[in-house]
Amino acid sequence: MATVERKIERRSEPVRSRLRRTWGCPLRPLKTFVIRPLRNWLVRSLQSSQSPWIGRLILKIAQLRAPARLPGSFLRHLVELAPPDNPLARLQHKLPSIDLVTVTAVDTFDFAETCLQAARKASQNPVKNSYAIVPSGQIEEAKKRIPSAQVVSEDDVLPPAIKSSLSHFDGVGRRHWVLCQVLGLYFASKSSSAGVLVVDADTYILKPRTWLTQDGVQLLSFSREYHLPYEEHCREFLGPRTCHHGLSYVTHYMLMQPDIVNQIFPGDSAFVDWITAGDKRLKSAVADYHTYGRFLVENFPRRVQMGKWNNKAFVWDSSMSLAPGQIVEKISKEFWRFSSASSHRYLERR
Numbered sequence: 001m002a003t004v005e006r007k008i009e010r011r012s013e014p015v016r017s018r019l020r021r022t023w024g025c026p027l028r029p030l031k032t033f034v035i036r037p038l039r040n041w042l043v044r045s046l047q048s049s050q051s052p053w054i055g056r057l058i059l060k061i062a063q064l065r066a067p068a069r070l071p072g073s074f075l076r077h078l079v080e081l082a083p084p085d086n087p088l089a090r091l092q093h094k095l096p097s098i099d100l101v102t103v104t105a106v107d108t109f110d111f112a113e114t115c116l117q118a119a120r121k122a123s124q125n126p127v128k129n130s131y132a133i134v135p136s137g138q139i140e141e142a143k144k145r146i147p148s149a150q151v152v153s154e155d156d157v158l159p160p161a162i163k164s165s166l167s168h169f170d171g172v173g174r175r176h177w178v179l180c181q182v183l184g185l186y187f188a189s190k191s192s193s194a195g196v197l198v199v200d201a202d203t204y205i206l207k208p209r210t211w212l213t214q215d216g217v218q219l220l221s222f223s224r225e226y227h228l229p230y231e232e233h234c235r236e237f238l239g240p241r242t243c244h245h246g247l248s249y250v251t252h253y254m255l256m257q258p259d260i261v262n263q264i265f266p267g268d269s270a271f272v273d274w275i276t277a278g279d280k281r282l283k284s285a286v287a288d289y290h291t292y293g294r295f296l297v298e299n300f301p302r303r304v305q306m307g308k309w310n311n312k313a314f315v316w317d318s319s320m321s322l323a324p325g326q327i328v329e330k331i332s333k334e335f336w337r338f339s340s341a342s343s344h345r346y347l348e349r350r
Helices: 002-012 015-023 028-048 052-062 073-081 106-122 136-145 160-172 175-189 228-238 258-264 268-276 288-299 324-334 345-349
Strands: 098-103 127-134 150-153 195-199 203-205 218-220 253-256 304-306 311-313 340-342
Touching (some): 028 073, 052 073, 127 136, 160 175, 175 195, 175 258, 175 268, 218 253
Parallel strands (some): 098 127
């Protein structure tokens, strides 16, 4: 009986403790001198890899045991790094023009001008128009500080029924955060362009990208993060997931095709349903990029090419007195290994 109890106890013992007891040595040297360098080498190799089959192979590995077992953070990191940077680059003939749009407010106006200039420079699709959606009381200031954009008021984008439904998130103080997401989606749904590149105002695209082909095939990327409430919200709104289990498309920017957005949201009431399907007790309950990406890959798989995300988060240097174009050059040189960079404000408070 005692022997059986010892066996049960050993089985429940953490793997690391069992290895230490078996080998008689700590695992820290193994992690320091073998595992960590191997991981770093793998990440660096995938950052420079431009092979589509490597991306498909790592994605298959990540999905081997899904949905029973979802990929962990490091495997998600490999998945988002593995595809090529610009898989549609070979299809340069008669690319459709696209619009750029960012949703911003006075505290990120300087970021927004740099963001739009970087996105325009990186786009291999002709850029027809650039837009900045801002609060109604900040239009004149925005026109001065975001000169490359056509400034649009939030009030001119959303109808009253959708705006009033945002009170769903008043209890957790996330009304404006959800508003920013709905503005991008709704603006894309009403666009007459073939595609609308929605970019977070604090994100800078650093490498050339072909976003959309004449046949409606578009670029999409996986994110490193995976926030379960986003998927739970999509399950409530779109139904059960059929592929890419445990992976996210929340990449701080996304090319949205109006015809696809309008199939997700066939009317204004669908936007209200999307908002109210989010758990109002959570601060991060809905994700526009995840909703669009999930619907796209499950309903139009032939219209998707996966590209590398490879984003770098950094703290904005407020002492920079450079013009937006010079800032783009500086960031591109400093983060030359990366495909995009994001200067998230919350990093400044850490």
